[in-house]
Amino acid sequence: MNEVGNAPIAPGGDSRRRDMDLRGWLRRMEDTGRLAIAKPGASLQFAVAGLANRHDGRQALVAPAPEGHPDGIVVSGLLSRREWMAEALGIAPQDLLAEFQAAIRSPVAVREVADAPCQEVIHENVDLTRLLPIPTHNEHDSGAYITAGLVICRNPETGVQNVSIHRLQISGAREMGALLLPRHTLSFFTEAEERGVDLEVAVVVGASPACLLASQAIVPIDFDELTIAGALGGAGVEVVRCRTVDLLVPAQSEIVIEGRFRAGLRKPEGPFGEFPQYYGERADRHVLEVDCVTTRRNPMLHTIVGGALEHLILGAIPREATILNSLRDNFPNVQDVHLAPGGTCRYHLYIKMKPRQAGEAKNVIMGAFAAHYDIKHVVVVNEDVDIHDAEMVEWAVATRFQADRDLVVVSGVQGSKLDPSTDNGYGAKMGLDATVPVDAPPFRFTRIRVPGEAEIDLNAAVAQGVTLAQVLDEGA
Structure with missing residues (x-):
């Protein structure tokens, strides 16, 4: 096992393994009554998203054997409360921002392994629409989308990896359309395209809570977000090298889609229901060509419904940490x-x-x-x-x-x-x-307060099983 990345392991490491993979977190949700399992056969067009929305913030959803995919499993709503994210990382909710800030300050290098669950099954002749149960979420979405995929690529200049989430439209059997906003992934692609070459990419679906949260960190370019996930989880993230592209991906993930952003190629993408709960418009955008897909046995496809709480919370926590840092500086x-x-x-x-x-x-x-x-x-x-x-x-x-x-x-x-x-x-x-x-x-803005109210033990102070008739001594 090798340690790689752009950050050292903290001295002595962190003996706590706080992070769970996706399956571990789902089991925790089930054990605590926060998991809903749909009946088999739910339609991937709107029904799975509708079920996820109806449970949003109360229970995560597992949709087994959706229509057309008897062996498929879709999961959603895993992290639709900030308290759940904190719990998945073994962090008190009030400490979530501080822990996230600390993880950025003290990243932990990834650890490369030779064999990984995410490569138990290899698909080289790929048809995404037949292989994976990919839902269509909102009414006017242009089709099925991968929405919880960690997009991993390298800086062509330095070789340092970047991790982010981009919406990915299923445009064909081996093709996806991508919205790349002016951030690190687009910067790396632009550099590759100026050289006349494609940009290698891996899309990781079904990652751990720590990897999902870390992917949204607002950090300088050439800062591998997987090292933040390692710090959040208490140990370096285990990674494995892809089979067709030179990238390292989290070994415990469910699905890895390997391919390339095509230089000089743009095709229509959108509309798509975004976080403001309106649609992002259709336009000519970047194209990802798929070369290979690897999965676990019986993989689960994590989908984040556009505009739902999981979508909002994942983006909020890292932004809050960055904004708080910025404000406290002054x-x-x-x-x-x-x-x-x-x-x-x-x-x-x-x-x-x-x-x-x-x-x-x-x-x-x-x-x-x-x-x-x-x-x-x-x-x-x-x-x-x-x-x-x-x-x-x-x-x-x-x-x-x-x-x-x-x-x-x-x-x-x-x-x-x-x-x-x-x-x-x-x-x-x-x-x-x-x-x-x-x-x-001072007294002008003194808030009213009942002394001792917060300290009252309601179980001790409230009579159990006593009726109003008994209080009024009726029928005695």
Whole structure:
């Protein structure tokens, strides 16, 4: 077994193996009553996605033997609550951002193995539509999509791997269309295309929770996200070398699709239901040509329904960690941040801080806009407000905010291109300072409180089995 990657193993390693592979996490969900198993024969066109949505945030879904694939298994909704993600990693929910930040600071190198479960079965004559049970999610999607595939490629200059998630349209038996946004994968492809060559790629489906979360990290180029997954999991990720491309993929994964992004080739892709719960439009986009597929025996295909909680949570946690780091560099009294589900876990940011001087919350608002271009609306509150409780945030706005004094509006700025209210991303941003003025008389903003309420033991204080008739002594 060899240690490879761009980061060393931490001295002595971490004896905890906190991370679970996909199967281990599903067993944990089943053992705790959070797994729904559909009847065989569910249609891959809308029905599997519909079932996943109906269970979203309450139970994960396993759909065995979907229509047309008697041996197939589709799973979804595995990580649709941030508490589940923390649990899968052996982390307390309140420590999730701190642990993610620590994993980026102290990555753990991958460990290459010769044999791996993800290569138990090898398919060289590939027809994706017949081989894999790939669902169609939303009404106007252009067809079936792989949505939970980790796209792994190398920097042509340095050889360092990158891991990310891109939507992948099934365009033919051996062909997928891909939306590559201006990030590291597109940078590597552009470099390869300028040289006149294809970019080798592996699409990993059915990865561990740690690998899924790490893939969304906002880190500098030439930072292998699998080393973040190793730090999150407490040990280096076991990887195996692909059979037809020079890439290392997580050994415990369910499915690996090997191929190449084709230089000089673009074909229509989309529409597709995206995280704002609107459709990304159809356009000529990059093409992935498939050479080989390897799988476990009886592989499970993980699908993330567009716009569902799993989609939102996976993107939110790494963004929150990055935004919190950025804000604390300049405002150490910022305590926490939260990308609210009502803002699609991208557009609405709640910030908890302890203001020390007048106007500081407005500076924090502007720092938040600079921390990530997706952020559209920011609400800053005091440390007594639970930013994970939308009602508490709304209460702070209702009782501590005045529009003519506490509102920040910035016009003519770049935001998310997937926000349909913008002009291709060009729009406005708004911040609300819902903090208590630092010079306010203390009693003016003192919240009401019943002393001892939180300490009451309800089981001891509430009579069990006593009826109102008995209290009123009726019929005695």
